[in-house]
Amino acid sequence: MRDFSRDHQALSINTATVRKQAKLDEIIDACARHQIRLICPWRDQVQAVGLGRIAAQLRDSGIELSGYCRGGFFPAADGAGLKAALEDNRRAVDEATALESPCLVLVVGALPGALTGKAAYKDIRLARAQVFDGIAATLEYARKSGMPLAIEPLHPMQAAERACVNTLEQALDICDALDKARRGALGVAVDVYHVWWDPKLAAQIARAGRERLLAFHVCDWLLPTRDLLNDRGMMGDGIIELQKIRGFMEEAGYGGAAEVEIFSEDWWARPLDDVLTTCIERHRSVV
Amino acid sequence: MRDFSRDHQALSINTATVRKQAKLDEIIDACARHQIRLICPWRDQVQAVGLGRIAAQLRDSGIELSGYCRGGFFPAADGAGLKAALEDNRRAVDEATALESPCLVLVVGALPGALTGKAAYKDIRLARAQVFDGIAATLEYARKSGMPLAIEPLHPMQAAERACVNTLEQALDICDALDKARRGALGVAVDVYHVWWDPKLAAQIARAGRERLLAFHVCDWLLPTRDLLNDRGMMGDGIIELQKIRGFMEEAGYGGAAEVEIFSEDWWARPLDDVLTTCIERHRSVV
Numbered sequence: 001m002r003d004f005s006r007d008h009q010a011l012s013i014n015t016a017t018v019r020k021q022a023k024l025d026e027i028i029d030a031c032a033r034h035q036i037r038l039i040c041p042w043r044d045q046v047q048a049v050g051l052g053r054i055a056a057q058l059r060d061s062g063i064e065l066s067g068y069c070r071g072g073f074f075p076a077a078d079g080a081g082l083k084a085a086l087e088d089n090r091r092a093v094d095e096a097t098a099l100e101s102p103c104l105v106l107v108v109g110a111l112p113g114a115l116t117g118k119a120a121y122k123d124i125r126l127a128r129a130q131v132f133d134g135i136a137a138t139l140e141y142a143r144k145s146g147m148p149l150a151i152e153p154l155h156p157m158q159a160a161e162r163a164c165v166n167t168l169e170q171a172l173d174i175c176d177a178l179d180k181a182r183r184g185a186l187g188v189a190v191d192v193y194h195v196w197w198d199p200k201l202a203a204q205i206a207r208a209g210r211e212r213l214l215a216f217h218v219c220d221w222l223l224p225t226r227d228l229l230n231d232r233g234m235m236g237d238g239i240i241e242l243q244k245i246r247g248f249m250e251e252a253g254y255g256g257a258a259e260v261e262i263f264s265e266d267w268w269a270r271p272l273d274d275v276l277t278t279c280i281e282r283h284r285s286v287v
Numbered sequence: 288m289r290d291f292s293r294d295h296q297a298l299s300i301n302t303a304t305v306r307k308q309a310k311l312d313e314i315i316d317a318c319a320r321h322q323i324r325l326i327c328p329w330r331d332q333v334q335a336v337g338l339g340r341i342a343a344q345l346r347d348s349g350i351e352l353s354g355y356c357r358g359g360f361f362p363a364a365d366g367a368g369l370k371a372a373l374e375d376n377r378r379a380v381d382e383a384t385a386l387e388s389p390c391l392v393l394v395v396g397a398l399p400g401a402l403t404g405k406a407a408y409k410d411i412r413l414a415r416a417q418v419f420d421g422i423a424a425t426l427e428y429a430r431k432s433g434m435p436l437a438i439e440p441l442h443p444m445q446a447a448e449r450a451c452v453n454t455l456e457q458a459l460d461i462c463d464a465l466d467k468a469r470r471g472a473l474g475v476a477v478d479v480y481h482v483w484w485d486p487k488l489a490a491q492i493a494r495a496g497r498e499r500l501l502a503f504h505v506c507d508w509l510l511p512t513r514d515l516l517n518d519r520g521m522m523g524d525g526i527i528e529l530q531k532i533r534g535f536m537e538e539a540g541y542g543g544a545a546e547v548e549i550f551s552e553d554w555w556a557r558p559l560d561d562v563l564t565t566c567i568e569r570h571r572s573v574v
Contacts, residue, residue: 111526117510122526128486157444157515159484160508160526170486197446199415199457221447223404228444228512239398239409239447 001243001250004258004287011283012038012066014217014261015045018275020268025049025057027272032061034276038257040067040215043092046099055098066257067150067189067215068092068101072163073109074134075127077120081112082130089138093147102256103148103214105189106135110164119160127164135186136178143185150214151175152189155197157228168195168204175212182211190249191217191261193232196240202248210253217261218242218287230263234278236286246287258287288530288537291545291574298570299325299353301504301548302332305562307555312336312344314559319348321563325544327354327502330379333386342385353544354437354476354502355379355388359450360396361421362414364407368399369417376425380434389543390435390501392476393422397451406447414451422473423465430472437501438462439476442484444515455482455491462499469498477536478504478548480519483527489535497540504548505529505574517550521565523573533574545574 004010013036015027022030024045031039046054058064071092076082096104108131111119121127135149142149151171154163165171171188179186188208195201205213220238225231235242246258260279267275291297300323302314309317311332318326333341345351358379363369383391395418398406408414422436429436438458441450452458458475466473475495482488492500507525512518522529533545547566554562 114510114526119510119526122528124484124528155443156484157442157512160510164484166484166486197411197443197451197453199453223401223406223447225444225515228515239401239406241409241411 001247002255005284008035008280008283009037010257011036011280012040012257012259013276013279014040014069014259016042016069017260017262017267017279018272019045021272021275023049024054028054028057028061028063030272030276031063034273034280036276036280037062038064038066038259040065040069040105040259040261042069043095046095051095051098058099065099065101066259067103067105068096068099070105070107071138071149072106075109075112075130075164077112082134085109085134086137089134090141093138093142093145096147097145101147103150103187104142105150105152105215107152107154108135108163108165110162111160114161124159124164131164132174135174139178139186148184148214149186150189151186152191153194155194167198167200168208169200172204172208172212182209184211187212187214189215189217192240192242192245193217193219193221196221196245201245205248205252208252213249213252213254215259216246216249216254216256217259219260219262230265232262232264234262234267235260235282242287258283288534289542292571295322295567295570296324297545298323298567299327299544299546300563300566301327301356301546303329303356304547304549304554304566305559306332308559308562310336311341315341315344315348315350317559317563318350321560321567323563323567324349325351325353325546327352327356327392327546327548329356330382333382338382338385345386352386352388353546354390354392355383355386357392357394358425358436359393362396362399362417362451364399369421372396372421373424376421377428380425380429380432383434384432388434390437390474390476391429392437392439392502394439394441395422395450395452397449398447401448411446411451418451419461422461426465426473435471435501436473437476438473439478440481442481454485454487455495456487459491459495459499471498474499474501476502476504479527479529479532480504480506480508483508483532488532492535492539495539500536500539500541502546503533503536503541503543504546506547506549517552519549519551521549521554522547522569529574545570
């Protein structure tokens with residue numbers, strides 16, 4: 001296993017972690033100050049500054065992407081909605097390509113409308129079928145620009161609103177169906193927060209193997225967890241066995257970044273530099 | 288599939304649903320008034336009135352149990368804790384037997400201490416091994432009195448604090464390992480709230496079959512869900528496909544009760560009779 005205690009070369013910051021403190025250009029400047037080499041920005045953060053400006057700033061600073069957040073949200077109540085989702089995913093692929101991201105992360109979506117409190121339908125198998133078709137269509141487009149798609153299984157507590165792909169096994173079944181050749185066009189993003197509880201975690205990470213392990217996200221599960229979305233903990237503050245899971249990843253051939261992705265009112269309330277300093281320290285000590 | 292629209296013969300009330308409104312003897316009286324034939328009481332509710340009094344009241348009223356809540360919480364930080372858990376589970380078996388329950392429901396426990404905010408260890412595989420051993424020991428005791436044990440997989444969002452058995456597949460693997468003969472000594476409690484999201488739900492219910500399907504709990508998943516424990520919805524108020532899941536159960540041979548188990552500050556705040564009336568109405572219309 002790689003030794004993370006001596007430097008933070010493998011550390012990436014998912015920029016949602018500090019989205020309330022600063023705009024993306026300021027976040028990139030701050031990362032450069034802290035010798036953080038990798039980030040994973042969100043589309044809305046890029047758009048708020050401008051794709052061209054962010055691409056130029058990344059080139060100038062030497063900071064690279066560990067991923068791009070996010071495509072997905074494929075299910076819809078009608079044909080027009082399904083079509084709009086595919087168009088939006090093609091734009092996400094284009095942006096990821098412009099930013100030279102190693103992959104586009106997919107949060108696949110779930111019951112249409114559920115995020116705003118009213119589901120257009122309740123049939124989760126239909127949502128899963130729409131997700132499968134949406135990934136298939138987006139994959140066809142993404143192959144042309146060589147942009148790998150990383151399906152991120154989300155925690156089952158987000159199955160109604162955000163993603164109806166909820167286990168690594170389910171995500172890998174989709175990968176096997178759509179990318180038999182395992183050429184790296186389709187894989188998974190393993191976020192410890194979403195998968196730590198899974199009794200099949202070690203076996204499914206091993207099954208995924210190097211070709212399918214496209215991203216590794218870290219944070220922690222707090223006791224108690226007070227909110228289903230925005231109460232993720234800083235690494236070391238909760239009960240997830242971070243080093244053990246990183247061990248599963250590296251055993252399977254993963255050698256990429258450990259990307260910190262925290263949504264937390266507590267951490268959004270702290271100064272940007274403090275958060276980055278803490279990420280670096282925890283990356284070295286507990287990841 | 289059975290027709291639930293004409294009566295509520297199959298309705299059971301898990302008495303935690305109305306635990307803040309009344310003591311168990313009053314709840315039983317109220318159920319009798321509403322022609323509710325089945326309940327599933329909790330141990331603390333029985334103890335607050337007295338096991339002998341409750342047993343007598345049940346006999347007099349003709350109300351029977353659909354299950355008894357609950358055994359489990361096997362993991363512990365040391366040998367004394369493990370031993371105490373086994374003793375407590377033997378007492379739970381004895382109480383279930385005295386109340387002529389068809390099964391003892393097991394909420395198996397997870398990281399010791401997590402429920403009170405500080406886990407004694409983080410190794411979920413160790414907790415799972417302790418759970419396996421605890422079920423094995425309790426099963427040996429329960430066989431003597433012929434009391435079936437029903438493992439209840441809990442939602443993965445409760446994997447740290449309440450149960451590290453989180454899918455039906457995982458629970459059935461334990462059943463297969465400890466009760467190869469499938470004689471009904473060990474099975475599962477299927478609570479829609481905990482399993483509705485599972486992509487393998489239909490297949491695992493079919494795998495369980497009649498001998499392993501010992502209980503069926505209903506409520507609903509609300510949009511949004513505001514609390515990880517006490518925000519369960521009344522049937523019909525959320526997005527769970529209740530009739531579809533009951534169909535999976537009956538297809539697999541289940542012919543028992545549909546037990547309403549709601550933990551909700553909203554429903555605890557309503558008058559006891561209103562809650563029971565609503566349960567009856569929803570049982571007929573949406574379960």
